[in-house]
Amino acid sequence: MTAPQPLIAPEPGPAPDPALRARNARRRRRTAPRSERVASAFLHLELLVVAVIVIFPLLWIVGASFSPGTGLANASPIPENATVEHYVNLFTNTSYGRWYLNSLYVATLNMVGSVVLSALCGYVFSRIRFRGRKAGLLGILILQMFPTFLTAIAVYMLFLNFGLLDSLTGLALVSIAAALPYNTWLMKGYTDNLPSSLDEAAAIDGASRWTIFVRIVLPLMRPMLTFVAITQFTMPWMDFILPRLLLQSPDKQTVALGLFAMIEDVYQNAFTTFAAGAVILAVPITILYIVLQRYLVTGASAGAEKG
Amino acid sequence: MSTAQQRLPASVPGIASALVWGSGQLLNRQAGKAAFFFVFFAALIGWEIGSGNYYAGMDYTPRSNGGFFVKGLWGLITLGTKPREMTLTGLTEGDNSIVLMANGLISLLTLALLAIVWIWGVRDAAGYRRRLNDGGPRQSSLAYFKRLWEHSFAYIVLSPGMLLIVFMSVLPVLFGILVAFTDYNRDNLPPKNLVHWVGFENFATIFAVPSWTATFLGVLGWTLVWAVVATATTYAAGFLQAVLLANRKVRFPRVWRSIFLLPWAVPGIVSALVFRSMFNGQFGPISQWLVDVGITDERVYWFTDPSHPNLARGIALLVNLWLGFPFFMALVGGVLTNIPDSYYEAARMDGAGPLQQLRHITLPVVHRTVSPLLILAFVSNFNNFGVIYFLTQGGPDNAGYRFAGSTDLLITWLFTLTLDNRLYNIGAVMSMLIFVIVGTISVWNLNRSKAIREL
Numbered sequence: 001m002t003a004p005q006p007l008i009a010p011e012p013g014p015a016p017d018p019a020l021r022a023r024n025a026r027r028r029r030r031t032a033p034r035s036e037r038v039a040s041a042f043l044h045l046e047l048l049v050v051a052v053i054v055i056f057p058l059l060w061i062v063g064a065s066f067s068p069g070t071g072l073a074n075a076s077p078i079p080e081n082a083t084v085e086h087y088v089n090l091f092t093n094t095s096y097g098r099w100y101l102n103s104l105y106v107a108t109l110n111m112v113g114s115v116v117l118s119a120l121c122g123y124v125f126s127r128i129r130f131r132g133r134k135a136g137l138l139g140i141l142i143l144q145m146f147p148t149f150l151t152a153i154a155v156y157m158l159f160l161n162f163g164l165l166d167s168l169t170g171l172a173l174v175s176i177a178a179a180l181p182y183n184t185w186l187m188k189g190y191t192d193n194l195p196s197s198l199d200e201a202a203a204i205d206g207a208s209r210w211t212i213f214v215r216i217v218l219p220l221m222r223p224m225l226t227f228v229a230i231t232q233f234t235m236p237w238m239d240f241i242l243p244r245l246l247l248q249s250p251d252k253q254t255v256a257l258g259l260f261a262m263i264e265d266v267y268q269n270a271f272t273t274f275a276a277g278a279v280i281l282a283v284p285i286t287i288l289y290i291v292l293q294r295y296l297v298t299g300a301s302a303g304a305e306k307g
Numbered sequence: 308m309s310t311a312q313q314r315l316p317a318s319v320p321g322i323a324s325a326l327v328w329g330s331g332q333l334l335n336r337q338a339g340k341a342a343f344f345f346v347f348f349a350a351l352i353g354w355e356i357g358s359g360n361y362y363a364g365m366d367y368t369p370r371s372n373g374g375f376f377v378k379g380l381w382g383l384i385t386l387g388t389k390p391r392e393m394t395l396t397g398l399t400e401g402d403n404s405i406v407l408m409a410n411g412l413i414s415l416l417t418l419a420l421l422a423i424v425w426i427w428g429v430r431d432a433a434g435y436r437r438r439l440n441d442g443g444p445r446q447s448s449l450a451y452f453k454r455l456w457e458h459s460f461a462y463i464v465l466s467p468g469m470l471l472i473v474f475m476s477v478l479p480v481l482f483g484i485l486v487a488f489t490d491y492n493r494d495n496l497p498p499k500n501l502v503h504w505v506g507f508e509n510f511a512t513i514f515a516v517p518s519w520t521a522t523f524l525g526v527l528g529w530t531l532v533w534a535v536v537a538t539a540t541t542y543a544a545g546f547l548q549a550v551l552l553a554n555r556k557v558r559f560p561r562v563w564r565s566i567f568l569l570p571w572a573v574p575g576i577v578s579a580l581v582f583r584s585m586f587n588g589q590f591g592p593i594s595q596w597l598v599d600v601g602i603t604d605e606r607v608y609w610f611t612d613p614s615h616p617n618l619a620r621g622i623a624l625l626v627n628l629w630l631g632f633p634f635f636m637a638l639v640g641g642v643l644t645n646i647p648d649s650y651y652e653a654a655r656m657d658g659a660g661p662l663q664q665l666r667h668i669t670l671p672v673v674h675r676t677v678s679p680l681l682i683l684a685f686v687s688n689f690n691n692f693g694v695i696y697f698l699t700q701g702g703p704d705n706a707g708y709r710f711a712g713s714t715d716l717l718i719t720w721l722f723t724l725t726l727d728n729r730l731y732n733i734g735a736v737m738s739m740l741i742f743v744i745v746g747t748i749s750v751w752n753l754n755r756s757k758a759i760r761e762l
Contacts, residue, residue, distance in 0.1 A: 040556040047557070050548065051566045053629070058569060060592070061581045072590035117468040130461040136469075141753075143476055145746045146738075153725050153734060154479035157486065158409055177475030180468055209460045238574040241692060241722070256576050260697070263580050271584060278577045289572030290565060297637045301680065 065275035072271040086276040096277055098251055099258040102168055103237050106254065109172035111233040114183055115225055117176065122187020123213050123221075127199065137188070140181035151178060156245040171246050175236060183228050189302060190224040191217065227299030230292055234285050255281050317440060321433030328425060331432025332448075335439070339448025344428040351376075351421055370402075376414045383411025386489070390501045404502035405491065412482055416473065487735035493728065509736045519733075522708040522720075529620070530716045534689040537627045538681060544628055545635025550669065552636070553643045564640070571633035579697035582626045586610060586698075610699040616713030619703055623714055627694050631684075635677070642676045643669065682752040686745055690718045717741050 056077070064075035066082040090096045124130075125137055155174055159165045194217065202212050218225075236243075236254065243254045253261075259281065262274040289296060315334070324331030328348035332341035359374025361367070369381035370388060387402025439445070487509055491502045513519045548567055552560050570578060585591050588608030597603045610619045646668065654664045695701065696719050701712035710728050711720045717737065725734035 036556070043551060043554060043556055044558070046551060047563050051563065054566060054569055057578070057581050057585060057629075058573065060585065061577075072584055072587055073595075075584075075592065117471070120464050121468045124461045124464050128461045130458075133461075136465070140472065142746070143472065143480065145749050146476075146480055146742050151476055151479045151483070153721075153731075153738065154483035154486070155475070156725075157405065157731060158479060158482060173471065174475050177471045180472055181476075184468070234574070238576045238693075240576060240696070245726070259576070259580065263584065274580075278580065282573050282577045285574050286569065286572040290568060293568060293572075293637065297634075297641055300634070301638060301641070301676075 061275050062279055064272055065279045067272055067275075070269045070272050075271060075275065086272045087280075089273055090276045090280070094258070094262075094273065094277075095250065095253070096255075096258065096280075099253050099255045100280075102252060103254040103256070106168050106172045106175070106236040106243075107233050109169065110175045110179075110236050111229050113172065113176040114179055114232040115229050117180055118183035118187045118228055119218065119221060119225060120213075121180070121184040122189075122191055122224075123217055125184065125188045126191035127196070127217070128209075137185075140184060144181035144185070152242050152245050155242075159246060165246055166248050166252050168247070168252060171243055172236075174242060174246065175232075175239070178242075179232060179235070183232070186228065186299070186302065187221065187224055190221060194220050223295060224299065224302070226292070226295045230288065230296060231299070234288065237281060237285060315436060315440075317433045317437040320436045321429050324429045324432040325425070328428050331429070331436075335432060335435050337435070337446075337448045337451070340431070340451060341448075343448075343452075344424070347421060347424050347428075375410075376418060379407075379411040379414030381411075382407030383415065386503060387497075387501050391498050401498050402501060403498040404489075405497050408485060408489075408502075409482060412478060412485070416478065416481075483735050483738055486731055487739055489732055491731045492733070493730065496729070505732075509732045512733065513736055513740075518707075518709050522711050523737075525705075525708060526711050526715055526717055526720050529714070530689060530718075533620075533624070533691070533716060534685050536624055537631065537688040537691070538685045540624065540628045541631030541684070542635050542677070542681060544632040545637075546639050546673065548632065548636045549639035549643060550665065552640060564636075567636055568633045570630050571637070575630060575693050576697060578630055579626070579694055582629075583610075583698050586622060588612070608703075610702045610714070611704075613703045613705065613713075616703055616705065619699055619714050623695060623698055626698055627688075627691070630694065635684075638677060638680065639673050642673045646672050679752065679755075682748065686748055689716075689745060689748075690741070691716065692718045692722065695719050696722065 060075065060077045063077040063079055065086055066084065067075050067079040068081050068083050068085075125133060152174070156165075159170065164170055198216050198220075199212050202216055207215070238256055239254075240256050240260065243257050247253060247257065255277070259274060259277050262270050262277065320331030320334045322331075323334055324344065327345075329341040329344035332338075332344060355374035355376050357374070359377060360372040361374075363372045366372070369377050373379075373381055382402075382404075385407075386404040387407050389399070389402055391401030392399045435446070488504055488506060489502045490505050490508070491497075494500075495502055513523055551557070552564055552567075557563065585593050586609040588594055588606055588611055591609075594603075594606040594609070598606060607618075609622050612618070650668050651664055654668060659667070695714055695716050699712070699714045701715035701719050701723065703713050705711060705713045708715075710723050710730075715723070718741065721734050721737045721741070724730045724737065
């Protein structure tokens with residue numbers, strides 16, 4: 001007996017070959033009627049307008065960083081006598097280098113701590129049934145609803161009274177703790193969706209929990225690990241409230257604090273220097289985000305699904 | 308002997324363990340377990356006696372002789388009794404209420420953790436005896452701990468993270484809640500003054516003193532408007548851009564997409580500060596341009612003109628739109644690529660035009676996926692510290708408000724209250740109010756999602 005033939009021929013795949021589709025589109029465009037060409041022109045006009053609105057402020061700040069002069073009024077998007085003196089000035093006359101290293105230190109510590117702890121906690125909450133699991137998950141969920149800021153003020157009052165202020169490591173620890181509930185939920189949600197058959201097979205072969213975690217689950221968690229790593233690495237560069245509360249002495253400032261201080265007083269006439277600092281801060285993070293956008297967008301939507 | 312012991316009722320080792328930790332286990336002839344529980348007991352007593360002064364005899368007072376736990380609890384209850392005073396010999400050592408409160412909280416948390424061990428010990432002693440009386444097998448301490456070790460993988464792995472959370476999040480949250488019930492503010496700063504418990508007085512202040520109530524309601528109202536409008540505009544604009552980009556007529560869609568993603572990729576603090584400079588009234592290029600072109604006769608003070616609070620609010624919303632639309636564009640774009648073409652083909656066969664397809668296919672599908680994120684976006688806009696603080700710092704000033712400007716959100720007002728004005732107690736009350744509002748919305752949102760039901 002031959003295998004029974006399906007009565008109805010299988011439907012063609014929903015999406016035709018993309019190359020074919022593009023060719024069809026091109027043909028349509030060439031032979032498009034007038035009304036379609038007008039619609040296309042309007043479409044591109046809209047895109048162009050939005051693109052200009054998006055780019056102008058960014059172009060303006062980059063231009064300002066190369067503009068001669070120091071004040072806000074001197075800034076121009078396309079400076080005529082472009083100069084790099086503000087970049088030199090930034091590293092010779094301000095503590096920008098120090099701030100940058102401070103931010104880098106906090107960011108690295110925050111990233112490593114967050115990834116390690118949230119991966120461990122997420123794995124345990126997802127795969128192991130133990131007493132207190134539900135209470136723990138709900139507890140950190142409630143904790144997460146207190147905005148970081150509210151804990152920050154209490155941390156400030158506590159640190160103030162115990163003389164713990166002004167420590168970069170302390171700042172990193174508070175940041176890790178503040179983001180840990182959310183990251184744990186992310187990791188737990190992601191691990192829930194990984195097939196548990198692999199773990200079970202390994203367990204039957206006698207692998208310990210730890211081996212299963214390191215050898216099997218951890219490699220599969222990589223997209224979410226990347227997401228947490230990027231968000232936790234970039235966060236301290238932009239964070240303002242916690243460092244503003246916890247750091248005080250001039251050599252313990254972060255980039256965000258320093259830049260804000262530079263711009264707070266317009267009469268200080270350091271606008272173009274601020275612009276240079278802003279560009280140096282923004283460029284690496286912007287490139288990172290654009291290159292890794294796929295991970296960042298899927299990670300963010302996964303967070304919403306899982307609460 | 309052994310038969311007599313077997314008839315021992317289960318409550319005897321239980322009560323023994325409750326009085327002297329581990330003694331019940333000793334009655335059950337489990338020396339290892341007994342030692343284990345006794346170590347905790349000894350640590351508790353030893354710590355208290357070692358850190359206090361129990362040789363004081365009749366002169367004993369918790370304030371001067373109490374150990375870590377007794378003095379901690381005493382401090383938590385009284386918040387100190389003797390302020391710092393000037394005497395002939397100089398300043399006396401007064402009580403620092405806030406340090407006392409924090410120490411009390413730490414000792415209370417430690418006691419709570421030890422209480423878990425205590426309950427565990429009592430239940431273990433009684434339960435093991437009951438099983439023996441019912442004819443169960445004897446178990447050595449070693450076997451018990453071996454089994455415990457195998458079953459406690461979860462707790463061991465969780466402990467570093469949980470410890471960090473307890474001391475860096477739970478403790479501060481509890482501390483913040485306690486401060487809301489005290490008079491800790493700039494008129495009452497330790498160690499110079501003592502802080503006192505005042506019950507619900509701070510809550511009463513916010514709701515009974517007219518200027519406070521007016522500020523709170525005004526700021527809350529604007530915060531709600533801000534959160535709704537900011538979320539709606541960014542979502543609508545992001546949706547529109549995503550749909551336009553998905554159009555097959557668009558040339559180089561990847562290039563456009565990367566350009567539109569820039570506001571999302573550039574650090575928020577940088578963009579907000581850039582806009583703050585562009586909208587600077589005195590030197591900013593936009594004011595200058597408006598004058599040059601002749602639209603306005605004089606410079607516009609966008610964020611500092613008290614007579615135009617709504618101008619500042621409108622600009623803040625526009626800047627937020629610039630910052631926020633790319634995220635929704637990326638998100639909706641992802642959803643659009645997952646809608647099968649067959650949906651649209653079927654609609655076209657039924658004679659649906661592009662607008663009808665948009666309304667009846669694209670919109671519902673996208674909306675179903677994105678709606679939980681909308682709630683999340685609402686909450687984060689509700690607490691959007693960055694945009695407001697960096698852009699306007701709450702300005703323009705509002706004479707009718709207490710320590711708040713016209714664009715201040717609850718969160719930025721809270722920041723000013725605490726940091727610039729040192730009204731710690733009022734700030735703590737505000738924190739709790741924000742938590743209640745945000746918490747209610749989040750719980751409502753979570754109840755609809757499947758994450759909780761699957762827990």
